[in-house]
Amino acid sequence: MSDKKKKGPQRTVILRKREMTLAQKMNTQAVAGYVFVALFIIGFLSFMIIPMAMSFGFAFTRYNILSAPRFIGLENFKEMFTNDPVFWQSFKATMYYVVFSVPMRLIMALVIALLLVRKSKASGVYRALFYLPSIVGSSVAVAILWRRMFASDGVINSMLQAVGINCEIAWLGRTDTAIWTLIILAVWQFGSSMLIFLAGLKQIPVSLYEVADVEGANPFTRFFKITLPMLTPTIFFNLINQLINGFMAFTQSYIITQGRPRNSTLFYTVYMYQNSFTYNKMGYGCAMAWFMIVIVGALTLILFKSQNKWVYYES
Amino acid sequence: MINTVIYHIVTAVFALVMLYPLIWMVLGSFKDSNQILRDAASLFPDTFILDNYATGWRGFAGFTFGTFFKNSFIIAGISTIGAVISSAIVAYGFARCEFRLKGFWFGCMLVAMMLPFQMIMIPQYILFNKMGLVGSFLPIILPQWFGQGFFIFLNVQFIKGIPIELDDAATIDGCSIYGIFPRIILPLIKPSLVTSAIFSFMWRWDDFMAPLIYLNNPATYPVSYALKMFSDPTAGSDWGAMFAMATLSLIPIFIIFLTMQKYLVEGIASTGIKG
Numbered sequence: 001m002s003d004k005k006k007k008g009p010q011r012t013v014i015l016r017k018r019e020m021t022l023a024q025k026m027n028t029q030a031v032a033g034y035v036f037v038a039l040f041i042i043g044f045l046s047f048m049i050i051p052m053a054m055s056f057g058f059a060f061t062r063y064n065i066l067s068a069p070r071f072i073g074l075e076n077f078k079e080m081f082t083n084d085p086v087f088w089q090s091f092k093a094t095m096y097y098v099v100f101s102v103p104m105r106l107i108m109a110l111v112i113a114l115l116l117v118r119k120s121k122a123s124g125v126y127r128a129l130f131y132l133p134s135i136v137g138s139s140v141a142v143a144i145l146w147r148r149m150f151a152s153d154g155v156i157n158s159m160l161q162a163v164g165i166n167c168e169i170a171w172l173g174r175t176d177t178a179i180w181t182l183i184i185l186a187v188w189q190f191g192s193s194m195l196i197f198l199a200g201l202k203q204i205p206v207s208l209y210e211v212a213d214v215e216g217a218n219p220f221t222r223f224f225k226i227t228l229p230m231l232t233p234t235i236f237f238n239l240i241n242q243l244i245n246g247f248m249a250f251t252q253s254y255i256i257t258q259g260r261p262r263n264s265t266l267f268y269t270v271y272m273y274q275n276s277f278t279y280n281k282m283g284y285g286c287a288m289a290w291f292m293i294v295i296v297g298a299l300t301l302i303l304f305k306s307q308n309k310w311v312y313y314e315s
Numbered sequence: 316m317i318n319t320v321i322y323h324i325v326t327a328v329f330a331l332v333m334l335y336p337l338i339w340m341v342l343g344s345f346k347d348s349n350q351i352l353r354d355a356a357s358l359f360p361d362t363f364i365l366d367n368y369a370t371g372w373r374g375f376a377g378f379t380f381g382t383f384f385k386n387s388f389i390i391a392g393i394s395t396i397g398a399v400i401s402s403a404i405v406a407y408g409f410a411r412c413e414f415r416l417k418g419f420w421f422g423c424m425l426v427a428m429m430l431p432f433q434m435i436m437i438p439q440y441i442l443f444n445k446m447g448l449v450g451s452f453l454p455i456i457l458p459q460w461f462g463q464g465f466f467i468f469l470n471v472q473f474i475k476g477i478p479i480e481l482d483d484a485a486t487i488d489g490c491s492i493y494g495i496f497p498r499i500i501l502p503l504i505k506p507s508l509v510t511s512a513i514f515s516f517m518w519r520w521d522d523f524m525a526p527l528i529y530l531n532n533p534a535t536y537p538v539s540y541a542l543k544m545f546s547d548p549t550a551g552s553d554w555g556a557m558f559a560m561a562t563l564s565l566i567p568i569f570i571i572f573l574t575m576q577k578y579l580v581e582g583i584a585s586t587g588i589k590g
Contacts, residue, residue: 029412032492036408037420039401043461044423048430051438058438065441115326122323128576129330135572135579136337139521140542141561145340147546148351148554155339158356188333192583199584248431251523255543269433276437277528285437293434300429 058286065282076287087288089263090271093253096179097267098246101186106238109193114227116194117201127198134191142185143255147172150181172257175264182252182265193238200234201227232311240303247296268292344368344562348555368563371556375545376533380560387537390452390526391519397460398515399508405462406470407496411482428464432524440528454529455522459515466511472585473507474500510582513575517568538564 025031034041059076063069080087112130116123136142149155150171160167171177208226217225250269253259259266268288276285339358343351344367346360372380408414409421443454477500485495526540536544542564546557572579 027491027493029492030414033408033412033414033417035493036412036496037405037414039460040405040424040462040467041420043401043458044427047439047458047461048427048435051435051442054441055435055438058441065444112329115322118322120319120322122326126326126330127580128572129334131580132337132572133333135517136521136565136568139565139568140523140539140546141340141564142336144542144546144557144561145336148558149336149339153352153355155336155355158354162356188336195580195583244429244431248433250433255523255546272433272437273528276440282437282441289434289437 055286055289058283059290060287061283062281063283063286064280066280069283072283076284077291079284080287080291086263086266086271090259090266090268093179093264093266094247094249094268097183097186097249098243101183102239102242102246104183104187105190105242106193106235108187109190109238110197110231110235112190113194113197113201117198127195130194131191134189134193137185137189138251140251140255143251146181146185146252147256173261175261178257178261178265182249182256185252185256186246186249193242196238197231197234200231204230229312233313236303236307236311240300243299243303244296247292340558341562344555344559346555346558348553351554351558367553367555367559370553371545371560371563374541378533378536378541380538380541380563382534383536383538383541384563386452386535387520387539390455390537391516393452394456394459394519395512395515397456398463398466399511401460401462402466402511403470403501403504403508404496406467406474407500409467410471410474411479411495411500412492424462424464424467428468436524436528443529449529450531450535451529452535455519455525459519463511463515466507466515469511469582469585470504470507473504477503506578506581509575510578513571513578514582517571520567 026035058069060071060073061069062072062075116126116130151157152168152170152173154171156171157167157169169177171181204227208230209222212222212226248269249267250273253265253267253270254273257265259270269292272285272288272292275281275288342358342360345363345365346367347362347364348367350357350361374380374383405424409417409424439454439458440449443449448454448457481499481503482495485499490498520537521539522537523539523543526537527543530536530540533541533544538560542557542560545560
């Protein structure tokens with residue numbers, strides 16, 4: 001009897017410990033966290049990491065998807081850099097597009113944000129109107145519209161004629177103007193950057209401006225000494241986002257200009273798409289993708305490193 | 316006073332210039348095709364006609380735009396349901412649980428958020444091709460069901476704003492971690508769920524690249540891809556019909572924009588989501 005009494009509680013303790021391990025372990029944050037995040041990890045591995053690894057492997061092969069990939073070393077990269085003028089044309093067109101469209105879009109976004117930050121009953125309406133193009137801008141519908149607008153008998157020329165400029169430029173047919181129709185389309189979509197700037201502007205403490213007023217600062221000093229420095233984190237964030245977006249632009253070039261004329265608007269992603277899916281050169285396409293990842297990655301890294309030179313973070 | 320008047324005139328005129336192309340397209344869809352070409356500067360139709368909608372709706376390759384709209388709603392709808400649910404679940408794990416390598420996985424999530432589809436589309440295509448899924452909606456829909464970076468991020472921010480005392484109270488009442496999520500958190504993050512749903516639907520609706528790569532039969536085309544095929548010079552140069560279908564294709568986006576503007580603006584302002 002006394003033995004049982006001694007053993008009884010001991011056994012239940014052990015039992016309870018076992019029972020609790022299962023139910024409780026599942027209910028600890030360490031396990032539950034993984035249960036909740038599991039979906040992301042599975043997706044990340046199967047739709048990002050595995051494809052990225054595959055892509056890295058294929059970059060060193062000749063692969064037309066029908067037959068097995070054949071290892072050719074650095075041949076794809078050699079071809080790209082030394083023997084494919086179209087590759088460089090597409091790289092140049094994309095660079096040109098990014099160099100002009102990204103700063104212009106950001107400046108436009110900032111200027112309009114400054115205009116709208118002023119309190120007025122209509123500012124909500126204005127904000128919505130300026131934002132609308134960036135919601136619809138990347139659609140096929142707008143791409144088709146753009147093609148019609150910039151045709152030689154399109155609305156742009158007609159409007160110019162209406163104000164007395166005799167203009168019959170075939171905007172889409174000339175190497176020096178075609179890319180600008182795409183840049184204008186990009187700048188037109190400044191709305192979402194504008195909203196981010198507006199949010200940034202509203203966070204600048206009013207007290208700073210009050211001090212500036214007391215010291216009699218003019219609007220320019222206010223802008224360059226207070227607004228702009230306080231806004232640099234927002235500018236930095238927008239810049240990184242728009243840079244990546246710019247390099248990845250596809251639909252505009254693919255639908256509006258199809259790379260014409262003479263590849264002056266052939267975007268990098270479009271040429272990559274053509275190689276992989278039209279010419280069935282999957283290995284070459286992967287090599288192109290990796291070159292772009294390195295370029296964009298390096299630019300992003302440089303921007304991040306340059307932060308302490310020009311981005312002002314309030315501690 | 317004069318300043319205010321000037322301010323409103325400048326802003327309103329500029330807004331009008333910005334929107335002019337869209338207005339021109341919408342009104343153009345009611346014009347005779349000849350008028351669009353001959354008299355591009357005119358804004359209003361000479362005679363207001365609906366014929367463009369009838370001819371455009373007929374579509375091509377034996378499929379009407381009814382089919383294409385149905386496909387778009389299926390793709391965008393199922394993708395959105397998946398993206399919203401999965402992102403909320405994953406976000407709860409990141410926001411409320413401490414687990415090993417959490418920082419590492421959160422970093423992976425940020426990388427996934429930044430990495431554009433264009434950079435992984437080729438191997439992803441090869442993968443789905445091996446699985447025999449090319450030509451179906453699955454390669455477009457499936458990846459959406461494993462959490463989307465932007466929406467995870469948005470939900471994490473939102474959940475962190477909910478007082479932890481609510482969780483504690485539920486735990487004392489005997490609620491497990493798995494119970495807290497649907498009972499306490501989910502009802503409170505409705506705004507960020509709505510925001511995720513809106514953006515997801517708009518992005519999938521507008522998406523052109525994934526359908527271009529994965530779909531090869533007109534019966535499966537969504538509106539975005541169908542519109543491109545419809546506008547190809549070989550299919551004709553009936554600009555009236557093209558404008559009509561282009562206008563129709565934007566209507567779901569316009570409706571979301573008009574009814575859900577608050578969520579759109581807040582979504583962008585709080586996470587820097589791209590619009």
